[in-house]
Amino acid sequence: MPPVQKLEAGIHHFQANYFASNRDLFQQLSDHGQRPETLFITCCDSRVVPNLITSAAPGELFIVRNVGNIVPSVARGVLGGVSAAIEYAVEVLQVDNIIVCGHTNCGAIDAILHPERVAHLPLLSRWLGESSRIPTLIEERYGDLDGEARMTAAVQENVLVQLENLRSFDFVARRMDAGTLKISGWVFKIATGDVFGYDPTSEQFLQLGSAEMERPALSSRPPPMPSTRE
Ligand SMILES: [Zn+2]
Incomplete structure (x- = not known):
């Protein structure tokens, strides 16, 4: 079936089942507007489906997607759709929660580590330049790791890094300091469906949604954190 027809059949299925x-x-959402509690920032990758992995209903997640789940830092002076959506979510929708969710097998991360592979793509290269300090950071702290x-x-x-960039928006920092906004870092592992959340105490990404006391970490070694990451 051609892609568009497949999607049209999907619309029919949605209307006859979930919508019905x-x-x-x-x-209710139409009458009273949206009141999402969470701003969810993630990658464009088709394998990451925020509502599916969190079982969130329509109206619960305000979602911003871009290549590499990047939050432009205010210091770099980058304006655009991502910053506008963050401002709207925090200032107008008054979300309580911001989640930045990366994922395994991310093509953007591969390109950030190997900028030469996307050098022929000027727009993508410029965008990924937002995370240009990652390769040096990885070399310094994880030089012995490969693959x-x-x-x-x-x-x-x-x-x-994106959590730090979020804090560079004064309206985010203000609400975090007031205790009315929580920001979290997650990683979705595609192969297993597991989601790991950054735990500042252990400085590791630990498995979420598990009832067990013992929560496995995504990587065997914690990323060393600068003191600003609380
Ligand atoms: Zn990705």
């Missing part, structure tokens, strides 16, 4: 069973929810371990370290560090 949740008609009241959509009516998948190095990639995983870079995925984690990239998420942590």
Whole structure:
């Protein structure tokens, strides 16, 4: 089936099933507007489906997606859709929660570590330049790692850099200091469906959604954190 027809069949399926069973929810969202509690910032990657992995209903997640789940830092002076969406979510929608969610096997992270591979793509290169300090950071702290371990370290560090960038927005820092906004870093592991959240106490990404006391870490070694990451 051609892609568009497949999607059209999907619309029919949605309307006959999910929508039909949740008609009241959509009516309520239409009548009263959205009040999402969470701003969810993640990668464009088609394998990362925020509502699916969190079982969140329509109206619960305000989602910003871009290549590499990057938050432009105010210091770099980058304006654009991502910054505008963050401002709207924090200042107008008054979300309580911001999650930056990276993922394993991320092509953007590969390109950040190897900028020469995307040198022929000027727009992508410029965008990924936002995370240009990642390769040096990885070399310094994880120089002995290679292959998948190095990639995983870079995925984690990239998420942590974006949390720092979030704080560079004064309206984010203000609400965090007031205790009305929480920011978290997550990594979705595609192959297993597991989600890991950054735990500042152990300085590791630990498995979320597990009832067990023992929560496995995504990587065997914690990323060393500067003191600003609390
Ligand atoms: Zn990605």
